[in-house]
Amino acid sequence: MVNPVLLIIIPLGLAFIIPLFGFISKKIEKFIPVIALLSNLIISLRLLPQVLEEPIHVNIGGFSTPFCINLVAGPVGILFSMLIALAGLLISVYALDYIREGAKEKYHILYLLLITGATGVVLTGDIFNLFVFFEILCISSYSLVAYFGDRAGVESAIKYLIQGALGSSLILIGIGLLYGQFGTLNMADIASNIHSVQSIPVFIPLVLFITGFGVEAAIFPLNAWLPDAHSSAPSSISAILSGIAIEVGLYAVVRVIFTLFGASSILTFLLFLGVITLLIGELCAFSQENIKRMLAYSSIGQIGLIVFALSIASSYGITGGLFQIVSHTFGKALLFLAVGYMIYRTGSMNISSFKGMGKKMPYTSFAFTIGAFSLVGLPPFIGFPSKFMIVKAALLRHETLFTLLIILILLATIIEGAYFFKVVQVIYFKQGENKLSQKTETAPLSVLIPIFIFVGLIVVIGIYPKLITNILNSSASELLNRIDYIKNIIP
């Protein structure tokens, strides 16, 4: 049996070995993240069949369950760790060529630490460890946002840092209050003691957790940092922040609500919050001139949709929400990678500077179009089955409220379509000024390969969604069956 601990140890260990490799040769440093993430992906894939039968839990240090620090590799954990490893691998291949200036060594160390934090958050079964891994994720993303050290990057990083640090302080207060009441930090142990969230001493930590993790998940009104941070970071980092970091924040929110507290009464509130987040994100994205800012606002919108889907709290709705997480990770990572290379060539983030790009960079433009269509939810791509599932799950509730909210969501999708088609139109149907030559420029192979693997994944899963519905279904049932989760860890 492969031990799930390796998923955390390998990137963490290799992160700090990078400077040592630097003594041997400066050229191998950038390949270390690729190796680490490839091995993570292989380990996750090997764990998958076992996990689908029974969740694995590992007690670190050999103490028995409530007293030790434990890892729980259930279907949700492995689904997320696979997603992190896959997206991280492709983005690190992209970064081989993309990251050319600045402190490259530190970039790769911080990138691996970010992956470590994200993987740790989704695998841990201990509430304080969740906080520690979350902080590793956050601190490395603060510093990566400011990687270039330019005006915009530093300003966004400090904004992100202040809001993020405030959020994590709230989480720490919540952990303190829970420990004071229950005398344990094990998530399953706390969960077995919480029977209702109606009492104030339990409700306050719940609110603190949702607020604290909500900052990283960018749920409205805690999303002020996101457009700045995602638009001024290097494009490979924007891709990992949009594709992984906010999803991990969302995972923490969901895990806390469903498993730790079993707080189904707060879901109605989140339902409205999700729809408001969606509408605000899409409306702001519509009015942007800067392409990366537009994509960042679109991420806020997608997060809103995912929050809505997960708060439906039927098994179909949660499956749809998790499916949407997968589709958003692939779609948004692809868009940021493609856009990153276009910006690299044109030197401007303005949408109008992409005129005639369809002829100049045919492959990248094609990939951008696929990503945009997938996020809007057009049929042969992965965005279609996920959005379809969410709409169907909401309609299956047979309540007027859900029908009204679905109308709002479809309206937001139209707005989303409008601004993505606007960009596609600029790329293909507007003539560029002939100041530069119109000859085609092919991007290097290390850029094209990850982009086209993303395109392949989007198309293949879009045509044949059964490939992943199995793991999505068992993940949804893990989140819904709180009792099973507890019984699995505390016999």
Place this chain on the structure above:
Amino acid sequence: MSFLHDYIYYIGALSLILIGLYIILVKKNLIKVIIGLSILDTGIYLLLISLGYIKEGTAPIFSKPGLKAENMVDPVPQALVLTAIVIGVAIMALALSLAVKLYKHYGTLNLRKIKEQRW
């Protein structure tokens, strides 16, 4: 008076947390905001420590015969605080170094004047 006597640590922790929050929300100078963050963190450490504190308790080590478990201070919150202090120091160092960079770019630390990135 006995209320104050019993809960003085919690009152102190809560007031530190609120002072920190106030500074973060109101102050315009970035350095002051970072100090506010630090005060907020200190309040949380005090809260965590006081959760497990027993008056005149001992360390949870059975070094001498006759020591009873009831008189021992809970070690887990102290371990948590140690970890949290390390994380807090990392955030503080990063925040201060970003503040230095920000000052180099803008020539000011007034947060009302640094707003090139906006909605």
